[in-house]
Amino acid sequence: MRLSLNQWTTRHWPLPDLAAGCASAGVGGVGLWREPVAEYGLERTAKLVREHGLTVTSLCRGGFFQAPDALEDNRRAIEEAAALGAPVLVLVSGGLPDGSRDLDGARARVADTLAELAPYAGEHGVRLAIEPLHPMFCSDRCVVSTLAQALDLAAPLPSEQVGVVIDTYHLWWDPAAWDGIARAGAEGRLHLFQVADWVTPLPAGVLTGRGMLGDGCVDLRRYRTAVEATGYTGPIEVEIFNDALWALPGDEALALTLTRFTEHVT
Amino acid sequence: MRLSLNQWTTRHWPLPDLAAGCASAGVGGVGLWREPVAEYGLERTAKLVREHGLTVTSLCRGGFFQAPDALEDNRRAIEEAAALGAPVLVLVSGGLPDGSRDLDGARARVADTLAELAPYAGEHGVRLAIEPLHPMFCSDRCVVSTLAQALDLAAPLPSEQVGVVIDTYHLWWDPAAWDGIARAGAEGRLHLFQVADWVTPLPAGVLTGRGMLGDGCVDLRRYRTAVEATGYTGPIEVEIFNDALWALPGDEALALTLTRFTEHVT
Numbered sequence: 001m002r003l004s005l006n007q008w009t010t011r012h013w014p015l016p017d018l019a020a021g022c023a024s025a026g027v028g029g030v031g032l033w034r035e036p037v038a039e040y041g042l043e044r045t046a047k048l049v050r051e052h053g054l055t056v057t058s059l060c061r062g063g064f065f066q067a068p069d070a071l072e073d074n075r076r077a078i079e080e081a082a083a084l085g086a087p088v089l090v091l092v093s094g095g096l097p098d099g100s101r102d103l104d105g106a107r108a109r110v111a112d113t114l115a116e117l118a119p120y121a122g123e124h125g126v127r128l129a130i131e132p133l134h135p136m137f138c139s140d141r142c143v144v145s146t147l148a149q150a151l152d153l154a155a156p157l158p159s160e161q162v163g164v165v166i167d168t169y170h171l172w173w174d175p176a177a178w179d180g181i182a183r184a185g186a187e188g189r190l191h192l193f194q195v196a197d198w199v200t201p202l203p204a205g206v207l208t209g210r211g212m213l214g215d216g217c218v219d220l221r222r223y224r225t226a227v228e229a230t231g232y233t234g235p236i237e238v239e240i241f242n243d244a245l246w247a248l249p250g251d252e253a254l255a256l257t258l259t260r261f262t263e264h265v266t
Numbered sequence: 267m268r269l270s271l272n273q274w275t276t277r278h279w280p281l282p283d284l285a286a287g288c289a290s291a292g293v294g295g296v297g298l299w300r301e302p303v304a305e306y307g308l309e310r311t312a313k314l315v316r317e318h319g320l321t322v323t324s325l326c327r328g329g330f331f332q333a334p335d336a337l338e339d340n341r342r343a344i345e346e347a348a349a350l351g352a353p354v355l356v357l358v359s360g361g362l363p364d365g366s367r368d369l370d371g372a373r374a375r376v377a378d379t380l381a382e383l384a385p386y387a388g389e390h391g392v393r394l395a396i397e398p399l400h401p402m403f404c405s406d407r408c409v410v411s412t413l414a415q416a417l418d419l420a421a422p423l424p425s426e427q428v429g430v431v432i433d434t435y436h437l438w439w440d441p442a443a444w445d446g447i448a449r450a451g452a453e454g455r456l457h458l459f460q461v462a463d464w465v466t467p468l469p470a471g472v473l474t475g476r477g478m479l480g481d482g483c484v485d486l487r488r489y490r491t492a493v494e495a496t497g498y499t500g501p502i503e504v505e506i507f508n509d510a511l512w513a514l515p516g517d518e519a520l521a522l523t524l525t526r527f528t529e530h531v532t
Contacts, residue, residue: 096483101483101484103438103439135401135402135439135440136401138438139439139466139483145440145441146440149441172369173411175411198405201470201471203470204467204469205467206467206468206472216405217366217369219367219368219369
């Protein structure tokens with residue numbers, strides 16, 4: 001099965017239950033997050049997923065390049081991805097420093113830090129995947145706002161070291177997304193494909209307003225088709241931040257996700 | 267003075283008080299909204315602003331092109347703008363129809379309706395100004411999300427009939443905004459310049475989260491400079507949707523706006 005369950009979709013599901021639940025539902029891939037992995041233990045997590053026959057499709061997340069310890073922290077994230085056998089480290093590039101209005105400067109810092117990190121990722125067999133986040137997150141989470149911009153940032157670096165994430169939630173509004181997907185494929189930089197739907201009204205803070213597949217206005221199947229048309233045969237990660245979904249027991253949330261994936265993505 | 271007070275910044279200020287307040291503060295321009303104008307009376311509003319020596323810099327808003335009566339309603343909006351002596355009708359193009367996932371279709375409808383409306387606007391001496399709204403409004407308010415897209419929509423039509431609004435709140439995140447401003451100027455389509463600041467966290471529904479000038483992370487002065495570098499000598503409208511600002515008495519909100527405008531825009 002192409003579907004991979006990103007851990008944040010079933011955020012409160014303990015790792016052992018999540019691993020057992022995925023295995024029993026026939027889901028072969030999981031996208032993991034650093035914080036719960038650290039809590040459960042890195043080696044212990046690697047062993048757990050191996051024992052359940054699961055593939056770790058990505059680790060979330062590196063990035064936050066404006067932080068003073070960004071280089072060190074991202075090197076650790078690369079090492080963690082390698083230890084888990086995750087081929088991809090998702091990068092959320094970080095917003096503006098407090099009080100700053102220098103958006104160009106923040107974006108330049110992303111480029112500089114990527115150049116320093118890329119060889120280290122290459123040595124560890126991990127591909128860095130720049131995730132353009134929806135422009136509503138530009139000031140506080142991610143100054144990389146479009147797929148074209150992410151590809152331009154990746155362009156000076158080897159494609160086996162640095163590429164992009166295509167996430168329907170973040171890109172669905174962009175008239176240039178289709179050209180960007182084709183370009184990402186042609187440049188060998190389409191490192192990960194994630195799906196979630198867009199619903200309104202957005203909640204306060206906007207972070208937890210992603211929609212379950214099919215609940216919103218994104219033509220998810222068109223995105224999958226466009227991604228596959230580039231030759232992408234990797235996982236399709238479902239990553240949904242949603243309070244109502246998080247309130248469900250993990251196995252119910254996964255069952256709902258599987259049903260909706262079949263109805264709206266495949 | 268270049269500053270024009272968009273009426274929605276002091277949303278609850280009755281029109282006669284707003285007109286008197288602007289005149290007494292030395293503000294010579296106002297951007298008006300159709301609903302409060304209709305409530306006060308169209309001819310009566312035109313007389314009121316004339317008597318106070320004010321210029322109507324724009325009328326908000328036409329658009330919402332997915333509505334069944336969009337053509338009729340926009341023709342009325344053009345007539346109202348002409349009656350007020352407003353040179354510009356701001357267009358908020360509308361979101362997706364209920365239940366639709368056809369974003370391309372909605373955008374095509376905007377193009378078609380613009381082509382029908384443009385000559386009517388020309389006959390009335392009113393310029394239509396397509397406003398790209400922040401992508402977080404794409405599904406429910408405006409499928410026109412970038413300046414490049416707005417300019418592409420305007421391109422087939424005469425520049426004296428159809429142009430764009432540059433609003434810092436909606437465009438600040440876009441790496442292509444600077445090229446877009448230069449292009450808008452070169453094509454004679456920079457019909458209106460509006461300012462507001464970007465602040466987080468966004469409130470639920472995100473509509474009323476705009477920041478007072480200087481409270482956020484937008485380099486407003488850089489935008490003004492870029493707009494003026496194209497040869498734009500028109501008004502700078504301050505348009506801020508913000509609950510805290512709306513809770514102030516109109517004259518206090520205007521005084522604060524004037525101070526911040528001097529500190530952060532001029």
